[in-house]
Amino acid sequence: MKHRLLSCLICSILLLTTPVLAQQPATLANxxxxxxxxxxxxxxxxxxxxxxxxxxxxxxxxxxxxxxxxxxxxxxxxxxxxxxxxxxxxxxxxxxxxxxxxxxxxxxxxxxxxxxxxxxxxxxxxxxxxxxxxxxxxxxxxxxxxxxxxxxxxxxxxxxxxxxxxxxxxxxxxxxxxxxxxxxxxxxxxxxxxxxxxxxxxxxxxxxxxxxxxxxxxxxxxxxxxxxxxxxxxxxxxxxxxxxxxxxxxxxxxxxxxxxxxxxxxxxxxxxxxxxxxxxxxxxxxxxxxxxxxxxxxxxxxxxxxxxxxxxxQDALGVQSTLLYEQVRGLQVWTKKLESKTGNKYAVALFNRSANDAEMTLDLRKLGFAGKVAVRDLWAHKDLGKLTGEYAVKVPSHGVQLLVVQ
Missing domain, CATH: 3.20.20.70 (Aldolase class I)
Structure with a gap:
């Protein structure tokens, strides 16, 4: 009986201290x-x-x-x-x-x-x-x-x-x-x-x-x-x-x-x-x-x-990208958090929607990185090295530079 009461008390404490998650809808989808x-x-x-x-x-x-x-x-x-x-x-x-x-x-x-x-x-x-x-x-x-x-x-x-x-x-x-x-x-x-x-x-x-x-x-x-x-x-x-x-x-x-x-x-x-x-x-x-x-x-x-x-x-975390910030009108930085067991990892697109080529800047601090981070260009299949602060690159009109930052 004492064990049962202790178990109920623990359950009550957990319910009071655990954040309430949004109720998931009943689903017919597989x-x-x-x-x-x-x-x-x-x-x-x-x-x-x-x-x-x-x-x-x-x-x-x-x-x-x-x-x-x-x-x-x-x-x-x-x-x-x-x-x-x-x-x-x-x-x-x-x-x-x-x-x-x-x-x-x-x-x-x-x-x-x-x-x-x-x-x-x-x-x-x-x-x-x-x-x-x-x-x-x-x-x-x-x-x-x-x-x-x-x-x-x-x-x-x-x-x-x-x-x-x-x-x-x-x-x-x-x-x-x-x-x-x-x-x-x-x-x-x-x-x-x-x-x-x-x-x-x-x-x-x-x-x-x-x-x-x-x-x-x-x-x-x-x-x-x-x-x-x-x-x-x-x-x-x-x-x-x-x-x-x-x-x-x-x-x-x-x-x-x-x-x-x-x-x-x-x-x-x-x-x-x-x-x-x-x-x-x-x-x-x-x-x-x-x-x-x-x-x-x-x-x-x-x-x-x-x-x-x-x-x-196909990243297993399954997060959809969001717009992190717009440098100026038409120069957008999009980010998608990726699964990682060794610290924060993001896919980042420097996307130029404008009609002209433009210099774009990724502020790594807006991703929460204070020190050096590894940056890779996914279209060039090339590591860009360990960077800190900001990364700048010229992006063609209607073009994108797609990076992974970790």
Whole structure:
């Protein structure tokens, strides 16, 4: 009895002296599927309405042959326009012109390469063009995807009549429950286009969710790919606190190496593409590439396979980068705390958003470093030595110098 009273007293003291942590929401998402941000490829940015069995198989081959798989990319995701709707009994119709052997055969081929397969659908019930809406069929459709062997499901909102927080919570809860019922581990990518006050519900339902509209359409009226990158960056910056291992803010599929989209958008320069990739890694965004893997320049491949930069994205601590300070308008210093057993360690980007080359300065004291620290340049793969106080460097317009400081 005395031991029991002593135990209760100790428990009471611990409760009074331990900081109260924020209550975690009950979750339907399987966080173990995305302990670090997912890495893969999607058909949309290059192939739009024309994915095909041949393209998907060739892309899987290329992901292995180019070394992208070894660099960490694992998903081959088939985006929109693989289906033609439903038959009279509500069963999914596969576009057999594009996918003559069906969707299971494609998933099997992807798996044969040691990769994982992704597929696409929508919430809502009325698809008004050649795609799939799963509203009213969530259990049936997700079981179908599981039976076919898919590992990743992107669920879009093109046909959602109600885009309120309540409506999205209801629909995506049904999607998450349908995935759970299948018994197959399938990563859920919520493509909410930044809508529905996602901060309040998405982290408990999905592994990733979108912070904004499509990168190649934002802001409206944009004429350059770079404008979309900057739009997504600013959207990500506003919600960093809700991301973490298993559940990630998604800045959308990347445009590194992606062509002109019919001439509508000016393609990014190599400097801009390197900055784009650096920022997505700092932001702990999923690294989903969208270029034609069968026809890549050495420069594009070098950007996408920089293992030191990818390691920033895949860091186990799972912290999303935040803006540390702005030197002057357009000259920004972004930081991301990294896992370390030997003292504080940060990834730091000196990012020049301005239209001109500029001298930028990193004040190491603002990171809490008073003495000498080791600094490494991740794009030059070069140690810069032990530095103290400030570090200055010239950064090109729309460029970045990405460092690790420890």
């Amino acid at each position: 966080y173990s599927l995305a302990e670090t941000p997912p890495m893969g490829w999607s058909s949309w940015n290059t192939f739009k309405k024309e994915p095909s069995e041949a393209v998907i198989k060739q892309t899987a081959d290329a992901m292995v042959a180019t070394g992208l798989q070894k660099a960490g990319y694992q998903y081959i995701n088939i985006d929109d326009f693989w289906s033609t709707g439903r038959d009279a009994k509500g069963r999914i119709l596969v576009d057999t012109v594009k996918f003559p052997h069906g969707m299971k055969a494609v998933a099997d081929y992807i798996h044969s390469k040691g990769l994982k397969a992704g597929i696409y659908t929508n919430i809502g019930t009325e698809a008004n063009y050649a795609t799939l809406a799963s509203g009213g069929y969530y259990d049936q459709d997700l079981k179908t995807f599981a039976d076919w062997g898919y590992d990743y499901v992107k669920v879009d909102v093109n046909f959602a009549k109600d885009r309120s927080e309540g409506a999205y919570t209801k629909e995506f809860t049904q999607v998450a429950e349908a995935i759970r019922k299948t018994g197959r581990p399938m990563l859920l990518n919520i493509c909410n286009q930044g809508g529905g006050s996602y901060q309040h519900w998405a982290p408990s339902l999905g592994n990733t969710w979108r912070v904004g509209g499509d990168i190649d359409h934002m802001p409206k009226g944009a004429t350059t790919q770079w404008a979309g990158v900057m739009f997504e960056l600013d959207r990500m910056a506003a919600v960093s606190a809700i991301a973490g291992p298993g559940h990630w803010n998604d800045a959308d599929m990347m445009l590194v190496g992606v062509g002109t989209d019919g001439g509508r958008l000016t393609v990014m320069t190599p400097t801009e593409q390197q900055a784009h990739f650096s920022l997505w890694c700092l932001l702990a965004s999923p690294l989903v590439i969208g270029n034609d893997l069968r026809h890549m320049t050495p420069q594009t491949l070098a950007i996408l396979t920089n293992k030191e930069v990818i390691a920033v994205n």
